[in-house]
Amino acid sequence: MRAPTGEQFELTRQARGQVSRAVITEVAAALRVFTVDGIDLVEPYPESSTPPSAAGIVLVPWPNRVKDGAWQLNGAKQQLDLTEPARLNAIHGLLRHSSYHIGERSDGAITLTATVFPQSGYPFLLDTSVRYELVDDGLHVTHTITNASDTDAPVAVGTHPYFKIGDVPTGDLTLTLSAATHFEVDERLNVLAEHPVDGTPYDLRGGVLVRDLHVDDGWGGVAIANGESSQTLMAADGRTVSMWADEHFGYVQVYTSRNLATETTSEVAIAIEPMTAPTNAFNSGRDVQWLAPGDTWTVRWGIRHAGFASAN
Numbered sequence: 001m002r003a004p005t006g007e008q009f010e011l012t013r014q015a016r017g018q019v020s021r022a023v024i025t026e027v028a029a030a031l032r033v034f035t036v037d038g039i040d041l042v043e044p045y046p047e048s049s050t051p052p053s054a055a056g057i058v059l060v061p062w063p064n065r066v067k068d069g070a071w072q073l074n075g076a077k078q079q080l081d082l083t084e085p086a087r088l089n090a091i092h093g094l095l096r097h098s099s100y101h102i103g104e105r106s107d108g109a110i111t112l113t114a115t116v117f118p119q120s121g122y123p124f125l126l127d128t129s130v131r132y133e134l135v136d137d138g139l140h141v142t143h144t145i146t147n148a149s150d151t152d153a154p155v156a157v158g159t160h161p162y163f164k165i166g167d168v169p170t171g172d173l174t175l176t177l178s179a180a181t182h183f184e185v186d187e188r189l190n191v192l193a194e195h196p197v198d199g200t201p202y203d204l205r206g207g208v209l210v211r212d213l214h215v216d217d218g219w220g221g222v223a224i225a226n227g228e229s230s231q232t233l234m235a236a237d238g239r240t241v242s243m244w245a246d247e248h249f250g251y252v253q254v255y256t257s258r259n260l261a262t263e264t265t266s267e268v269a270i271a272i273e274p275m276t277a278p279t280n281a282f283n284s285g286r287d288v289q290w291l292a293p294g295d296t297w298t299v300r301w302g303i304r305h306a307g308f309a310s311a312n
């Protein structure tokens with residue numbers, strides 16, 4: 001029986017005495033499985049399921065929300081479909097239910113491509129790709145967007161991975177979030193203001209237990225060192241799984257879900273979502289990348305693990 005996320009692309013790599021494995025889906029190019037020596041480092045879900053709570057999907061040409069699904073283009077109102085009807089927002093871009101096609105493939109890497117066609121609220125044509133590559137210490141992900149329109153096109157990129165260390169209850173992990181500002185939101189999770197985290201419960205730079213978090217919040221002022229940022233979950237035994245991202249990803253969304261919990265997530269699951277622009281960026285204009293016709297934009301992020309003993 002065909003999976004609701006289409007074909008499943010399995011990647012494997014054996015190096016330094018460790019075996020890593022990833023499964024990427026045809027629909028939304030989602031990261032459905034990522035393991036090291038059989039230990040889950042992202043929340044897996046069954047092949048028979050659609051991505052629960054957007055687990056692992058690619059968010060293009062915008063991450064997070066556009067308030068009311070409405071924005072202005074050269075003074076003309078653009079109306080996106082309201083894909084979050086309960087909150088009257090457009091959420092997570094336009095490729096969530098799209099099929100990707102194989103560009104290149106090897107045992108440990110795959111490049112998938114998809115087109116964003118002109119549609120309601122987004123009158124632009126984009127050629128996009130995402131490349132997943134297993135490496136010694138984790139997984140590298142590269143996104144490219146080419147503007148195939150005859151006019152400048154606004155774009156932003158995000159993704160929606162849930163992280164874990166599969167033999168430890170997720171609530172027992174400590175999150176360290178290297179971000180200097182927090183976005184205050186309304187009841188529809190749209191931005192009202194941005195505030196420094198200093199002296200507030202949103203300062204997670206010193207680490208906090210995941211079980212103590214109840215958030216679906218955005219952070220800005222992400223700390224960049226040597227061209228990348230890093231947000232980390234640590235187990236009590238010192239093992240870590242980190243989401244790193246290049247300098248284009250100045251924002252991160254953290255979502256703690258009590259609905260996605262499994263036996264090893266304990267009572268909570270946690271998404272740590274890299275974003276190149278904040279919530280409602282098509283209206284604020286903040287860090288939206290305007291691509292000229294024919295221009296290509298490339299951004300990178302990935303997963304890095306440490307402290308996992310090799311088999312040898």
